[in-house]
Amino acid sequence: MTSAQLEIQLIASLVAIACAIPGTFLVLRKMALISDAISHSILPGLVIGFFITHDLGSPLLIIMAALSGVVTVVLVEFIQKTKLVKEDTAIGLVFPAMFSIGVILISKNANDIHLDTDVVLLGELAFAPFDRFLLDGMDLGPKSLWTIGVILIITLSLLFAFFKELKISTFDAGLATALGFSPAVLHYGLMSVASVTTVGAFDAVGAILVVALMIAPAATAYLLTDNLKKMLLLSVFFGVFSAISGYWLAHWLDASISGSMTTILGMVFLLVYLFAPKRGLISVLYRNKQQQIEVSLLTFLLHLNNHTEKNERHINHLNEHINWQKVRSKSVVDLALRNNMITIDKDIISLTEKGKNFTDKAIDYIITNDDSKIESIKEDFFLFRG
Amino acid sequence: MSFTEYFELLFNDYTLRTISLGTAILGAICGMLGSFAVLRKQSLLGDAISHAALPGIAIAFLITGTKETNVLLIGALISGLIGAFWIRGITRRTHLKSDTALGLILSIFFGFGMLLLTYIQKQPNANQAGLDKFLFGQAATLLARDVWFMATVTLVCLLVLLLFWKEFKILLFDADYAKTLGFNTKMIDTLITSFIVLAIVLGLQTVGVVLMSAMLLAPAAAARQWTNSLGIMVVLAAFFGATSGVIGTAISASQNNLSTGPVIVLVAAAFVVFSFIFSPSRGLLFRQIRFVKNRKDLQLHKTLAFMFDIAKSHENISHPHTVKILNNFHGYTRKSLSKLEDKEYIRVEGLMWAMTEKGFHFAENLYNQQVEEND
Structure with missing residues (x-):
């Protein structure tokens, strides 16, 4: 591994961390798409900044870009406030217009310079190590490393300073206002951080990856935990993991680094989406299926409980009587047998002691809706958990 | 081109x-x-x-x-x-x-x-x-x-x-x-x-x-x-x-x-x-215009209601009063006065104003939607 490779991975990881932190809050506040809007609409700011300075490395560019990000947020909110269109329509109207202005400015005026819409969308991480930060002829490492490092430090110190405020205002805006935190200040603070991070990061990784790095790790983490601190840590972990493995995938395929980082993020999300223990697709489907069977089981047990006559409890009669298909009734009977709730004697089904007990508890629960009655059976049955 | x-x-x-x-x-x-x-x-x-x-x-x-x-x-x-x-x-x-x-x-x-x-x-x-x-x-x-x-x-x-x-x-x-x-x-x-x-x-x-x-x-x-x-x-x-x-x-x-x-x-x-x-119907410009118009109407109605309060204490509703007793607080301006005159709710003579029959009737039913509908 050469030092350039190491530097690329370091920059990518720092970008991932810097994006994951505001991203987590954006996802929790249901404002994930604002990052998409910002990442597109910083383009005109960048271009105008470039026309003023004629230097792609100037800090004015970053300031102008971040400014146009904030302008986008303000514009979106203004349109939302007029109530002429729905909230998401406002986002969808503002950023393509801003982006179009940027594209037109570039194509009209900057044809011969190094400011390309492809670069804006994709970034070029591979070249980041060649743009060195020189101070008195001393090589202090790549420029983007410094940019993103500074942004990360600011983000982290803001996070530690205002963690409590952010947490409260994210989950209970009303309480936060009542406690005296200004929701507007926090909101615009977060937006500014998101804006600055987007600008700083997109120089290195491009507009789209910024969106991916903000939303995907946070969304993945949100499927795994409900705890804000854990969610932050997990999304940082996912971000860094995809940054490093994405780099090696790109190295192997000889393709865009930001593209492959995003692809890894997508695959991680897909895996978690399918296999997350509680919220994953498979466990959700499994739980639904179980609940369905358990409802059937309960119906079945209640039926048995209600009938003492033998012909009502004959195994074939049940098929007709509860109107279930063969397979379903078989699986229900099997489940009940396995749990020792019924016994079958010459095709006549009767409740065991345990089954009777269970049914009584279930009836109690249904009638009183009192949780304490079913504490003991909760463990075995999904039905009574949720 | x-x-x-x-x-x-x-x-x-x-x-x-x-x-x-x-x-x-x-x-x-x-x-x-x-x-x-x-x-x-x-x-x-x-x-x-x-x-x-x-x-x-x-x-x-x-x-x-x-x-x-x-x-x-x-x-x-x-x-x-x-x-x-x-x-x-x-x-x-x-x-x-x-x-x-x-x-x-x-x-x-x-x-x-x-x-x-x-x-x-x-x-x-x-x-x-x-x-x-x-x-x-x-x-x-x-x-x-x-x-x-x-x-x-x-x-x-x-x-x-x-x-x-x-x-x-x-x-x-x-x-x-x-x-x-x-x-x-x-x-x-x-x-x-x-x-x-x-x-x-x-x-x-x-x-x-x-x-x-x-x-x-x-x-x-x-x-x-x-x-x-x-x-x-x-x-x-x-x-x-x-x-x-x-x-x-x-x-x-x-x-x-x-x-x-x-x-x-x-x-x-x-x-x-x-x-x-x-x-x-929804545009910002017309919304603003409607807003301003409503505010002006409200001011006018306020002035009229104040005049009505004074006029109804007199036997002759058209008894003249001085303009001086009106003030800004009741939404009175020179413009609003002339507007009321235009609508023939009042008559202005010099520094005196007097309510007309029409103005009295209108002010009486200003907040009474029911009557207006029956009219």
Whole structure:
């Protein structure tokens, strides 16, 4: 591994961390798409900044870009406030217009310079190590490393300073206002951080990856935990993991680094989406299926409980009587047998002691809706958990 | 370029005619289907789907090796549909909200698409150039048969729309009611989502992945301001879309180095801004005018009510009083006084005013809606 490779991975990881932190809050506040809007609409700011300075490395560019990000947020909110269109329509109207202005400015005026819409969308991480930060002829490492490092430090110190405020205002805006935190200040603070991070990061990784790095790790983490601190840590972990493995995938395929980082993020999300223990697709489907069977089981047990006559409890009669298909009734009977709730004697089904007990508890629960009655059976049955 | 020149070119120049026709058709179909997207609060679905279509284009190229637009667009259609239905899966099956799902699918699919595109670019065969036209779109690459294809698709969409108009409408405004009436809501929902994906895919070649969402949204958002009826909205949106397509093409053709996609988007955005401000019933300008007028009326009524209070204590209601007893607090200004006189609610003579019969009656029933209706 050469030092350039190491530097690329370091920059990518720092970008991932810097994006994951505001991203987590954006996802929790249901404002994930604002990052998409910002990442597109910083383009005109960048271009105008470039026309003023004629230097792609100037800090004015970053300031102008971040400014146009904030302008986008303000514009979106203004349109939302007029109530002429729905909230998401406002986002969808503002950023393509801003982006179009940027594209037109570039194509009209900057044809011969190094400011390309492809670069804006994709970034070029591979070249980041060649743009060195020189101070008195001393090589202090790549420029983007410094940019993103500074942004990360600011983000982290803001996070530690205002963690409590952010947490409260994210989950209970009303309480936060009542406690005296200004929701507007926090909101615009977060937006500014998101804006600055987007600008700083997109120089290195491009507009789209910024969106991916903000939303995907946070969304993945949100499927795994409900705890804000854990969610932050997990999304940082996912971000860094995809940054490093994405780099090696790109190295192997000889393709865009930001593209492959995003692809890894997508695959991680897909895996978690399918296999997350509680919220994953498979466990959700499994739980639904179980609940369905358990409802059937309960119906079945209640039926048995209600009938003492033998012909009502004959195994074939049940098929007709509860109107279930063969397979379903078989699986229900099997489940009940396995749990020792019924016994079958010459095709006549009767409740065991345990089954009777269970049914009584279930009836109690249904009638009183009192949780304490079913504490003991909760463990075995999904039905009574949720 | 003057207007006459433009029209001459439009009729004689094959390229300009094809592109204008193409962008007009595209604008129309996008406006039509965009109305549904906007009203279903799925405005940004278009953005997500257009980005999600990118890997499909790349994969279609990798498999077939052709740059035949229709083949690539089929790839785009498939991956756009996968994206759209995955978004739905995420919002339905997990607790992630729709904005997260949209942003996630958008960025991940797009990133994957870019990975494939850069991978293709590094491939040895030289056939790959030009795939990136789908990023920003190149209206100049539109051929007559592309336009024919777009027209056919638009026609089919229109037919289906007319055929299922009632179902679409009822699903839009009251999905539960539609269900109780026995409509297969899932089917209608899938149908309309598929159409939106189709419209987006059609536009990729012209406007490109990044700006496609605006084509879908802007005409519909503009049309929404002018009407409350779905039918009129759809027609208006189609008209706005087609017009922005034609105007955008004209502007970009008149100058060098002006890509068509962004110009069309900006023209559509201008429609939106105009509608936001000047729409008679919802527009900001008329809303402000109504607001000011209401405030002035209120001031006038306040003055009148105060006068009424004084006048009713006298036997002769037209007994004159000095102007001095009125003050600003009751909304009195010189202007409001003359306005009241204009309406013949009062008579002013020198520094005295007196209430008229008409003014007394009006002031008496100022806050009494019931009487006015009976009159």
